[in-house]
Amino acid sequence: MMNGDGADxxxxxxxxxxxxxxxxxxxxxxxxxxxxxxxxxIISAIEFDKSGDHLATGDRGGRVVLFERTDTRENGFRRDLERMDHSISRHPEFRYKTEFQSHEPEFDYLKSLEIEEKINKIKWCQTANGALFLLSTNDKTIKYWKVQEKKVKKVSEMNLDSSKTAVNGSVVGSSSSSSPKTYLANGGCTDRSYNSLSNEFSFPPGGIPSLRLPVVVVASHETSLVPRCRRIYAHAHDYHINSISNNRCRKAFYLTLYYSNDGETFISADDLRINLWNLEISNQSFNIVDVKPTNMEDLTEVITSAEFHPSHCNMLAYSSSKGSIRLIDLRQSALCDTHTKLFEEQEPPGSRSFFTEIIASISDIKFGKDGRHILSRDYMTLKLWDINMDSGPVATFQVHEYLRPKVLLELYYCLYALIMMNSYLVQLCDLYENDSIFDKFECCMSGDGQRVATGSYSNLFRVFGHAAGSTEALTLEASKNPMRRQVQTPSRPSRSLTSLTRVVRRGTDNAGVDANGNAFDFSTKLLHLAWHPSENAIACAAANSLYMYYA
Structure with a gap:
């Protein structure tokens, strides 16, 4: 096994x-x-491309902004060094590349519904011929974009005589002459005479020196990036689209009329359905998951996130508002009513409350690069699942530790356990009243799979190490001094919410105050972040600002 800090x-x-x-x-x-x-x-989506050389962000105004890496101009040279295990001292640096308006506000007259232009998700597609391709979606419409450099060509040289100017389509001399001259279209002239008998011009001996063919020299002076919308996938979702995910593997499989080869398909998910699309077919999609009951009063859960497996083109996972993750195999049936595996954590008897299902709702899931692990984020925790073990998560990380109740003394354990639970419910009531409890935080995993990260309030984000024996648990602030608001965190992943009544901790903490006495601001939240696919670098969004960090 290779150590992350050693070369051999x-x-x-x-x-x-x-x-x-x-x-x-x-x-x-x-x-x-x-x-x-x-x-x-305000930034609403962040995504690195597969190589990590480009970064895309979307905002609530419907714009997509692209950044490109600049710390290594020769990407091929950098990759050669990586293959030879040479260390690169430079950290990833990006510059603004271009931006374009992806979505506009719309109005659905049939349903009397306003459709916001806000970008919900961005996904990079495979590049081709130096052009960048990506998918972007708002609540209802998905668009497939191509961004390509176009060379602007200008006329740099012409062989016209500068002493002649064109007036109203005819060419005249710069000075008048008493001798009769015939002016040519290219600006030249000659003293040739006209023979009325033969109806021909007579040319002087030796030809006409001033007669020449017009020549125009065109040169490329600059390049400009031109975004072009290649496809629009619309009218396939009755509810808000919360996820899109493209098929990144290179294996092929058949499903009804769809053929997938080298990332030609993608999925889109709303609250009740998941559709499968072909990139080249925009007027139809295939519904592969449908959880809508016959009677909407029987609805118990909705789809919250969905993603394709990184290496198995026939597998994908989707999460629900009940805190469960379902793994499905497209080879089993065209309509995936049944799942291959179900991942959910069982609750101890008597631990349910009004907020149990709300905070258990999974807001985001991500496959690890190896495809064996799934990272999920609910309101209070990050959970890491092994797809070969559906009995429970292999690791659980507490994110909002300051919201958890603390026990003052070990005496009268049951009494204090009841008091702390009541205090905890009071805090959740406050979060419920200001709608903070419905915030949808995203999560991400490092390329080597050894660390996970997610956001929190007060523009904070948390980074955890989950390798065997790891004690890494950092709280960083999205600012120029990320360690300024360092919060004391436990040396190991905490237990889940369902075990609160069975855990005793020492010390006192006030609600909304960290270990350093800093108050937490629930109006500033870090919902969106992304980890560089091959290096320890994180991009995160704090309102309209994009912060980038490296280690």
Whole structure:
């Protein structure tokens, strides 16, 4: 096994990776103190491409902004160094590349429904011929974009005589002459005479020196990025689209009329259905999952997120508002009414409350790069699942530790357990009243699969290490000094919410205050972040600002 800090796995004993030292790298769209943030400028989606050389963000105004990596100009040289195990001292740096308006506000007259332009998700597709391809979606419509460099060509040289100018389509000389001359279309002239008998011009001996063919030299002076919408996938979802995921594997499979080869298909999911699309077919899709009951009063759960498996083109997973994850196999049937595996954590008897199902709802799931693990995020925790073990998560990480009740003394355990649970419910009531309990935080996993990350309130985000024996648990702030609001975290993953009544902790903490006495602001939240696919670099969105960190 290769150690994350050693170049040679045989020379370095296997063990947990050392905690990373995160540093500020860049910020785009930083606002000054007291500057009011416009609603349309708030970032709503972040996504790295497969190579990590490009980054895309979407905002609530329907715009997509692209960034490209600039710290290594010769990407081929960088990849050669990586293959030779040479260390690269530079950290990822990006620059603004281009932006375009992806979606506009619409109005559904049949349902009297306003459709916002907000970008919900962005997914990169495979590049071709130097062009970038990506999918973007709002609540109802998915668009397939191609961004390509176009060379702007301009006339750099012409062989016209500068002493002659064209007036009203005819060419005249710069000075008048008493001798009769015949002016040519290219600006030249000659003293040739006209013979009326033969109806011909007579040319002087030796030809006409001033007669020449017009020549125009065109040169490329600059390049510009031109975004073009290649496909629009609309009218396939009755409910808001919450996920899109493209098929990234290179194996082929058949499903009814759809043929997938080299990432030609993608899925889109709303609250009740998951549709399968072919990138080249925009007027029809195939419904593969439908959880809508015959009577809507019987509805007990909705789909919250969906993603294709990174290496098995026939498998995908989707999560629900009940805190469960279902793994389905497209080879079993065209309509996947039944799942292959179900991942959910059983609740201890008597632990349910009004908020149990709300905080158990999974807001985001991500497959690990190896395809064996699934990372899920509910309101209070991050959970890591092994697809070969459906009995429970292999690791659980507490995100909002400051919202959890604390026990003051070990005496009268049952009494204090009841008191702390009541205090906990009071805090959840406050979050329920201001709708914070419905915030949908995203999660991400490092390329080597050894660390996970997610966002929190007060523009904080958490990074956990889950390798065997790892004690890494950091709380960072989305600012130029990420370690400024460092919060004391437990040395190991905490137990799940269902075991609160069975856990006793020492010390006192006030609700909404961290270990350093800093108050938490529930109006500022870090919902969206992404991990670089091959390096320890994180991009996260704090309102309209994009912060980037490296370790």
């Amino acid at each position: 796995g045989s020379a370095t004993p296997a063990g947990p990776p050392q905690p990373l030292d995160w540093k500020f790298s860049q910020v785009f769209g930083e606002r000054t103190a007291g500057e009011e943030v416009q609603e349309v400028d």
